[in-house]
Ligand code: SF4
């Protein structure tokens with residue numbers, strides 16, 4: 001029996017259209033629009049001026065605090081403009097616009113393909129390098145990675161867990177990276193192990209990626225302490241709490257972080273970025289993005305510079321299909337719908353999904369028939385139908401008691417509801433209202 | 444470019460719909476219906492059709508003329524209530540009584556509470572119990588299964604007899620030992636449905652087929668039916684061991700008096716059953732215990748309908764006190 005998490009979960013159609021498509025380089029765009037807030041936390045502060053010439057890998061915005069990240073220029077060229085754009089969060093964000101000229105990289109970057117296995121940096125130096133390189137969690141959460149590499153005082157990590165689950169339907173960027181950059185990734189894992197001082201690492205991969213499981217299992221023989229654990233296909237296994245439960249059967253207490261149970265979780269893509277940062281001195285300014293959708297002519301996996309417009313990816317994948325109704329940044333379960341095709345991709349963009357119009361519209365909501373399906377699929381053991389009722393009635397105190405803040409917004413409840421009730425919409429509403437209440441209580 | 448839809452995640456949805464689920468239950472009931480027509484002939488067909496059609500008609504009329512809202516009959520739930528009501532009455536029930544039952548089920552027990560999803564009591568069972576109390580004679584004169592050659596006879600004239608459960612009740616009351624009571628069908632006959640009873644309760648094999656279908660299609664989970672049946676088996680088994688002259692054996696208890704119909708199709712009604720698996724188990728075990736107790740000590744020979752209705756009333760309470768186990772709860776002391 002394959003391992004998995006014990007509570008709830010769903011199995012949406014996988015639709016991994018690009019599982020066998022090799023990663024291709026996307027041609028450089030003419031301009032890039034680089035947001036200074038591509039991570040969770042404080043936005044970075046812009047340190048270039050209009051008219052400055054920059055090289056790829058040059059820092060253009062400095063980390064704005066403890067939880068923040070440096071932003072590097074993804075291209076070489078001229079800084080032409082600073083502008084505000086509405087990003088996927090729906091808020092206006094500062095960006096740096098650079099007109100591309102050539103492709104010159106800062107000369108500290110090692111551009112060669114040679115694998116460097118030996119880790120010469122000390123744990124402190126690793127943390128610093130990862131911070132300097134602007135590496136953030138590439139699974140979608142975009143939490144600055146260096147913070148997770150510093151185990152808080154009084155806590156101890158005993159295992160590193162790598163998230164190679166990629167449980168979102170359609171997305172294959174992690175899958176391809178594991179196949180094509182497996183060795184580099186494992187060195188990255190070793191580097192992280194050194195930084196957090198553990199001698200055990202587990203790579204969790206869902207069983208729909210048998211080739212990746214096989215490939216990494218073979219490679220692991222050359223790397224002490226790293227093992228691959230195949231997992232049963234079940235959404236949301238990529239959630240930190242679910243992944244830890246599935247791989248090492250520990251349950252993070254409500255409101256706590258993984259370190260509470262001795263675990264540190266990193267995405268496999270992040271491990272690769274750490275490799276590049278530490279061994280090749282290459283800051284994070286490009287990433288693998290899956291561009292996909294059922295009506296798309298040529299769904300692909302591209303290596304893309306940050307700041308490239310979504311439309312560039314769509315063009316390269318055969319153009320926007322006639323029947324497009326929705327463009328999603330990320331996967332269909334947790335991704336964000338884009339306002340237009342001009343949004344730039346960022347460090348956190350794992351995929352662009354083009355949905356046909358017929359699948360884009362919400363269905364009409366019917367009354368709750370109390371079928372309990374939302375309850376049975378909730379991986380956090382919540383009662384979504386009840387939380388929605390409380391949100392509607394604005395009974396926030398009771399909603400908080402029902403542990404609404406534990407909701408990981410996986411959307412399984414909305415997915416499964418036969419009455420098409422927008423459960424998660426209302427739960428989010430409740431969470432934000434209760435968040436305000438909690439903050440005012442503390443103040 | 445077309446206008447893009449922008450909405451919060453998730454952006455994909457599962458295949459199950461209210462309609463799909465209701466029709467799924469209807470499909471699961473087809474074998475039972477065929478068996479009942481086989482054993483009870485025209486009567487079964489007439490009772491079923493009139494119950495289903497009248498239930499749908501009542502719901503239509505109420506939404507159209509009283510609530511003045513969109514009609515809900517296409518979701519299949521009214522038809523399902525009608526079908527389940529029919530399965531809970533004898534096949535020779537006069538039409539006008541069926542109409543009353545279906546009116547009580549739809550108008551009183553479902554629509555007056557606000558329609559599908561808001562009722563506390565299982566509509567079909569409310570209809571059934573109302574009829575049982577109002578028309579005890581008609582509701583307990585059970586046609587005997589008829590020979591294939593007589594299937595076309597006018598259904599009201601069917602020869603009637605007691606159900607196995609009623610025979611037992613009567614016998615025990617008169618002090619006759621169980622083993623000496625006459626006319627109890629063999630286990631095999633009870634299994635295939637060759638006995639007197641409500642038209643949907645007799646065919647064990649067909650009901651179980653329906654259960655399997657619903658489990659495979661993930662329409663319901665195992666918790667409620669299995670906990671009811673398990674409890675009845677164990678509890679009645681213990682009583683039987685204690686006094687085999689007075690209390691019937693578990694197999695008999697499971698196959699008679701609508702236990703299977705109740706456990707598989709009535710107690711699993713979404714609206715009137717609990718929301719957490721823990722709650723479902725509490726509910727199922729309670730129904731099992733109540734059923735055996737009512738049978739052994741109550742005035743009516745069978746007890747599932749009452750047991751389910753009683754537990755329906757406790758569902759809000761069960762929901763309040765049997766929350767699902769929260770993730771990360773164990774460690775938080
Ligand atoms: S979105 Fe929240 S409430 Fe809904 S299933 Fe996921 S964790 Fe549970």
Ligand code: SF4
Nearest residue numbers: 368369371372374417
């Ligand atoms: S899944 Fe939908 S219909 Fe079923 S209980 Fe939850 S909210 Fe109600």
